[in-house]
Amino acid sequence: MCMDDLETRELRYFVAVAEELHFGRAAQRLGIAQPPLSRAIRQLERRLSVQLLDRDRRGVALTGAGGVLLREARVSLDAVAAAARRTRRAADLQRPLVLVTKSGASHELLQRLLASSAADTDTAPVEVVPCEVGEQARFLRSGRADVALMHRPVDDLAGFDTEDLCTEGQVALLPSGHPLAARPQLTLADVGNVPDLPIARWPRLDGSYPDGPGPEVHTQSQLAQLVALGKTLLVIPASSRAWQWPDHVAVPVVDAPDITTVLAWPAGHHSSALAALARAAAGLRTTPPAAPTR
Amino acid sequence: MCMDDLETRELRYFVAVAEELHFGRAAQRLGIAQPPLSRAIRQLERRLSVQLLDRDRRGVALTGAGGVLLREARVSLDAVAAAARRTRRAADLQRPLVLVTKSGASHELLQRLLASSAADTDTAPVEVVPCEVGEQARFLRSGRADVALMHRPVDDLAGFDTEDLCTEGQVALLPSGHPLAARPQLTLADVGNVPDLPIARWPRLDGSYPDGPGPEVHTQSQLAQLVALGKTLLVIPASSRAWQWPDHVAVPVVDAPDITTVLAWPAGHHSSALAALARAAAGLRTTPPAAPTR
DNA sequence: CGTTGTGATACCTGGCGGGTATCACGAGGT
DNA sequence: ACCTCGTGATACCCGCCAGGTATCACAACG
Structure with missing residues (x-):
């Protein structure tokens, strides 16, 4: 109600328009008609007292502020979706731990990790989900996965705690x-x-x-x-x-940087199942450990 | 509309109830009446198919899932608030850069940083905001500040990029x-x-x-x-x-861990004003005065 | 027992989210 | 020039749901 605090509906609408750069298609994607969408975006702009889109009769373009909101809105919507998913999973007692990995990568290592985890009696079952390159972070942020296999230094590990698994050329x-x-x-x-x-x-x-x-x-x-x-x-x-x-x-x-495969999870998330998997991962590490990253 | 994607209103309501553990007070804090609040929470529980609160006639208690949602909801609401704030500020051309710091800490260092920043002609003006201990992260996450002075290893720096300023005993x-x-x-x-x-x-x-x-x-x-x-x-x-x-x-x-004062900002946020301040900070570090380490 | 305070229920109302129909207008075709 | 097409904006209506008031059910106290 207040000038501040947007609703997620408004953010979803804005993201749709900002991505399509076309009110009609965005409305179709959202499953609503175009006029209410136009109205919602105008209302959003009025709320923020900021022009988000340049409409020039032939198409739509993002303003600078619009670009900022697009990025921020995606993060916010991920966070909200994660809140819902994690809450549901917290209530589900024997939920499996969802691990996301680049499809096809680190097969052999993953096998060993799963075997090690399964051998440990007090670990939860692990469900492996493959994803496209670089999508692991979004899976973690949006709560679709609990933990990921990622690669340093190629992946963006900001905001995650990690456990190194192995380093290779x-x-x-x-x-x-x-x-x-x-x-x-x-x-x-x-x-x-x-x-x-x-x-x-x-x-x-x-x-x-x-x-x-x-x-x-x-x-x-x-x-x-x-x-x-x-x-x-x-x-x-x-x-x-x-x-x-x-x-x-x-x-x-020979001169390409070494790649370290790491187990990564959202910083500050400490479930017992995750801790057990991280322990299993630490035990796997063949090469002598580096200090845990912070 | 769908079973998924909550609205921020629901999250605000839930956080109020979870913090107060009392529907009446929570409703008062939210500026609404108690019955709609009760209904909204029940609706939220039905949506998620999860019991969030144990009501036993005399007070309210969080369930495990409720605790998870409380934490996640705070993060989400911070993210949404940040989206709004950062969008507004992106549209404001000559906005100052807001720096948040523990009130009273690092006075001398802060003075030097501000002086250095002011000397650099192409940096934006910096506005200093003091906060309570450990609150810097929330200021950054909720967009109330662009950058913070924090301390390693005492503060939680997960999700932030940092620039070390000085280390001391x-x-x-x-x-x-x-x-x-x-x-x-x-x-x-x-x-x-x-x-x-x-x-x-x-x-x-x-x-x-x-x-x-x-x-x-x-x-x-x-x-x-x-x-x-x-x-x-x-x-x-x-x-x-x-x-x-x-x-x-x-x-x-003598055996207490050294404390490093760092300039910290949300990972992946690269405004030119922020970059200029980070440069000024990096320049500071290379010219240490009589900073007595221990 | 009443009293007090809790959350839940019942029911009404207004605002707003969503729909349909239509407009205003620029870009291209002939 | 003209018309047509596609764009987003406007006008208007409707139904739902957020929010209000009044009340209930019940537990813990004297």
Whole structure:
């Protein structure tokens, strides 16, 4: 009621419009008619005394403040959704622990973790959910998962507590007939500029793509297809080779940064089931431990 | 509309009831009547299919799931409030940067930081807001502040990016007449069990107090009073001594962990004004004056 | 026993969220 | 020029639900 405190409905509406940049489609996506949506957004702008969208008769554009609200609203909606999910799960006594991981990554490590967890009698069952690259953080933030396998330094670990699992070098994945495939090892300089095998470009956090010659991809399966066709070059942690293609060889890239696979969960969330899994993870660690991150 | 996605109104209502543990008072605090509040909470419980409160005719108690929702709801409401505040501020061109700090702490350092920032022509003006101990995180999370002075390892820095400013040892603050005041240095063992000067107990994150003989305090001014009266013993970073009382002496505690004062801001928030302040802060660190470490 | 204080129930009302119909207007086609 | 198409904005109506008042049911005290 007050000028402050927005309702999640308003935020959902705004996010829909900001993402579609089109009132009609946004309304359709929300399952309502367009006029109430227009009204709701105007009301939101009046509430905040801020212009969020530039409407110029032919389409809609975000203002600076609109961009800020879009980012903040997504975070807020994730938090609210997480509140609902976590509350439900807290009431469910024998809920499994949901672990989210990049689909296909760290297979062997995950197997060991699950085995170790299952051997420990007082751990809850673990349910593994795969997701697209870089989506683990949102799964955790929105409460769809309790814990994730992530990778330092590639993933954004801000706001999470972590337990290191293992550290490994990276390899380049090449078609076996390619000239570079015969080399015993490679450097980043070698793989960074191979005319016939440009490195694929992933979307940044804001959804835009970095410049470069490689193809734009945003799902694992797209990438898998490109690699299988020999259209792109991949530099990945050595263990991800479990994700294997025929007619490809893996060559170590000696100067690529080491990748540490970590178990990550929202900071400050201490359920007993999670603690048990973290203990199991700590026990797994083959290489001597580093101090727990803070 | 759907079973999922709660509205912030429901969360505000629930938090009020969960904090007051009393429908009448909660309703009064919310400025509504009691019956609609009862109904809203029941509706919330039905939506989630979870019992949040145990009502037993004489008062109300949180269930386990209720406790989870209380914590999550506070986070969510902070996030929504932050969305509104940050959006408004994004539209305000010459907004000052709001810096929140424990009232009274790090005076000298703060002076230098402000001076350094003011000297840099392209930094926005900085507005300093004091807060109670441990409240900085909520100020940042709820968007009431852009940046904070916090202390590692005492404050919870999860979810924040930080820039270290300075590190220093801790001192015990004692009435000058006390036997321990004559000692050139102390250890934690010395100060941990002084019968006539028990250490004050601060509330934990969940609001409960640790056990012990000392008085329970929750504001700086309460503490100041107790110290001034010679009723409690304080172990604080050396620089906080700027916060001085008559007839007290500071004695170094040699085995207390060093405290690092850091500039902290929500992870992933990159405004140019904030970046300028962080740069100023980094510049400060490289030119330490006579900062006596221990 | 009444008294007091708790949350729950019953019932009414107004506001607002949502719908339909329509307008205003710019961009392109012929 | 004209018309058409697609855009978001406006006008108006309706039904639901948030919120109010009055009251109940019951437990803990004297």
